[in-house]
Amino acid sequence: xxxxxxxxxxxxxxxxxxxxxxxxxxxxxxxxxxxxxxxxxxxxxxxxxxxxxxxxxxxxxxxxxxxxxxxxxxxxxxxxxxxxxxxxxxxxxxxxxxxxxxxxxxxxxxxxxxxxxxxxxxxxxxxxxxxxxxxxxxxxxxxxxxxxxxxxxxxxxxxxxxxxxxxxxxxxxxxxxxxxxxxxxxxxxxxxxxxxxxxxxxxxxxxxxxxxxxxxxxxxxxxxxxxxxxxxxxxxxxxxxxxxxxxxxxxxxxxxxxxxxxxxxxxxxxxxxxxxxxxxxxxxxxxxxxxxxxxxxxxxxxxxxxxxxxxxxxxxxxxxxxxxxxxxxxxxxxxxxxxxxxxxxxxxxxxxxxxxxxxxxxxxxxxxxxxxxxxxxxxxxxxxxxxxxxxxxxxxxxxxxxxxxxxxxxxxxxxxxxxxxxxxxxxxxxxxxxxxxxxxxxxxxxxxxxxxxxxxxxxxxxxxxxxxxxxxxxxxxxxxxxxxxxxxxxxxxxxxxxxxxxxxxxxxxxxxxxxxxxxxxxx
Ligand SMILES: [Zn+2]
Ligand SMILES: [Zn+2]
Numbered sequence: 001x002x003x004x005x006x007x008x009x010x011x012x013x014x015x016x017x018x019x020x021x022x023x024x025x026x027x028x029x030x031x032x033x034x035x036x037x038x039x040x041x042x043x044x045x046x047x048x049x050x051x052x053x054x055x056x057x058x059x060x061x062x063x064x065x066x067x068x069x070x071x072x073x074x075x076x077x078x079x080x081x082x083x084x085x086x087x088x089x090x091x092x093x094x095x096x097x098x099x100x101x102x103x104x105x106x107x108x109x110x111x112x113x114x115x116x117x118x119x120x121x122x123x124x125x126x127x128x129x130x131x132x133x134x135x136x137x138x139x140x141x142x143x144x145x146x147x148x149x150x151x152x153x154x155x156x157x158x159x160x161x162x163x164x165x166x167x168x169x170x171x172x173x174x175x176x177x178x179x180x181x182x183x184x185x186x187x188x189x190x191x192x193x194x195x196x197x198x199x200x201x202x203x204x205x206x207x208x209x210x211x212x213x214x215x216x217x218x219x220x221x222x223x224x225x226x227x228x229x230x231x232x233x234x235x236x237x238x239x240x241x242x243x244x245x246x247x248x249x250x251x252x253x254x255x256x257x258x259x260x261x262x263x264x265x266x267x268x269x270x271x272x273x274x275x276x277x278x279x280x281x282x283x284x285x286x287x288x289x290x291x292x293x294x295x296x297x298x299x300x301x302x303x304x305x306x307x308x309x310x311x312x313x314x315x316x317x318x319x320x321x322x323x324x325x326x327x328x329x330x331x332x333x334x335x336x337x338x339x340x341x342x343x344x345x346x347x348x349x350x351x352x353x354x355x356x357x358x359x360x361x362x363x364x365x366x367x368x369x370x371x372x373x374x375x376x377x378x379x380x381x382x383x384x385x386x387x388x389x390x391x392x393x394x395x396x397x398x399x400x401x402x403x404x405x406x407x408x409x410x411x412x413x414x415x416x417x418x419x420x421x422x423x424x425x426x427x428x429x430x431x432x433x434x435x436x437x438x439x440x441x442x443x444x445x446x447x448x449x450x451x452x453x454x455x456x457x458x459x460x461x462x463x464x465x466x467x468x469x470x471x472x473x474x475x476x477x478x479x480x481x482x483x484x485x486x487x488x489x490x491x492x493x494x495x496x497x498x499x500x501x502x503x504x505x506x507x508x509x510x511x512x513x514x515x516x517x518x519x520x521x522x523x
Contacts, residue, residue: 001172001179002461003208006047009430009454010437012212012370013037013064017183017430017454018048021172022151027056028168028183028208032067032098035344036372043068043124047457051076055148056136058083059185060165061090061249067098070125073133082148084156085139086164086291090249092134093283099123099130101345142166160188160198161406162250163288167199179205179462182424186210186431187408187416191221193257194288194309196296198408200419206462207424208454209417211432212368213409214440216402224403229262231362231399232335233269240360240396241334245348245375247341248281250406251367253288253310255337257299258404260312269333274315277324277338277347282317285310328354342373349374353387361396366404371433414443428454494519 001021007029008015014033019026025048033041050072058081059065069081069091083091106123113120140146145155151173156166165188170181182204190197235242246252256276262268276282289310292303302309318324324347327336338348352374355361369375374385379400385392402409408416417427427449429437437453444451452460498519502512 005454005458009456011037015065024054027053029065030068030072031065032063035370053077055079056081061087070129070133074125074129080138081136082140084164088137089287095130097280099127157199158196159185160195161186181206183208184210193254194295194299203422204420204424207427211429211437211440212407214432214436218403218409221403224401225258235362236269236333238360239332242362243351243355244337244364245343246337248278248339249284252281257309263312271333274335277318341367342369342375344373356396357393359395363396363398365400427451430454
């Protein structure tokens with residue numbers, strides 16, 4: 001078996017790891033590079049040949065893990081894609097949405113290109129590619145161990161990170177020896193609203209582990225929730241709005257859950273209206289509502305009591321562009337939750353344009369902001385930004401919360417590894433900026449673990465558990481090569497001897513050739 005790290009290594013987006021098991025090629029995730037990674041690495045080139053991939057195992061629906069599946073299809077992949085049922089439901093809206101965005105980007109680019117007299121470019125993939133790729137999905141629910149082929153069984157367990165997110169246990173059998181590889185996917189944070197805590201794994205021979213927050217500790221979730229509500233109430237008092245860039249899937253629903261709790265407890269000022277301004281967020285909220293059985297005990301109990309955790313008075317979903325634009329006229333008391341989460345695209349940029357310059361407003365970041373994204377630049381305290389060709393002063397108060405993150409922090413990751421009672425022999429760190437992965441590596445190494453920070457393009461043969469066949473092979477090859485050479489030498493000698501002894505007067509040509517043949521045939 002060998003692992004080839006082809007994405008999401010040394011960085012947080014574009015997750016994709018190729019396993020070679022026997023004569024099969026298994027892909028773990030096929031994510032899109034986003035933000036800076038997209039510019040640096042490009043999404044249009046795969047480190048593998050898509051048509052040679054036999055099967056894809058998808059950890060969860062986030063685009064940084066699933067976003068290149070339609071491109072994989074477009075380039076010839078026709079294998080099965082295993083994912084949990086809620087992950088598939090979310091992929092259905094996310095991949096189609098992603099295809100639309102790529103289509104729009106290409107259209108925009110082509111307008112510019114045609115003015116320059118350049119030929120048009122193709123979108124990364126089309127809605128049709130996404131629809132076709134979706135047909136390859138095979139649902140595999142949590143704890144339904146399945147044989148994928150002779151030599152590989154997999155089992156999904158809850159990662160807690162978002163609806164349908166899985167940790168994958170891979171039971172691999174080669175050369176009559178066995179091993180267990182665990183792929184963490186994205187590991188959840190403890191105490192995330194709605195979500196269960198990441199399930200512990202008791203055994204693992206090898207581990208591929210995410211490290212997004214490998215160098216950071218999240219503050220207490222409850223304290224941060226209180227602070228968030230205080231900021232919302234305070235901004236309302238000041239006469240402004242609160243703008244929250246948020247990933248449409250996952251984070252938005254968690255925010256709704258928190259706001260629902262505080263609103264129902266009477267802790268949210270009654271004049272405040274919460275707007276979820278993202279069609280994608282509305283659609284995914286519906287999927288969340290349809291999959292309540294996957295949520296934690298607390299949520300289930302509330303639902304049983306008749307409290308719908310994703311609905312409350314003063315919560316509105318805006319669908320149309322007109323409704324979204326109407327929000328730009330609201331001066332006070334609006335909490336606008338909109339995508340994208342790092343403010344790199346989407347409706348959120350309009351809301352920032354209309355509120356950033358107002359000192360009575362607040363912008364609240366609740367998720368990871370990648371280096372170079374508008375979100376990160378604002379967090380770093382920039383005083384002016386350009387939005388839609390206009391220079392906008394940054395006067396609004398900027399707040400950041402990391403405790404509301406969907407990812408485990410340093411302690412979460414460490415404790416999850418410590419809970420593995422048997423193994424792992426080696427840990428490969430992925431899904432992290434280099435500083436985060438290096439910090440986690442040091443922490444785990446100090447505790448005696450064998451850790452490596454995976455780099456893109458790393459090809460790692462896992463020999464530990466299989467018979468070291470290659471070494472025996474090399475020996476066998478050498479032995480055969482020497483014997484071969486000796487035999488040839490011996491034949492050459494015999495031939496020379498024979499040629500020297502030929503009596504050309506007596507022997508006919510046929511006789512000579514037949515003797516030569518006999519010599520060559522000699523073993
Ligand atoms: Zn994720
Ligand atoms: Zn991720």
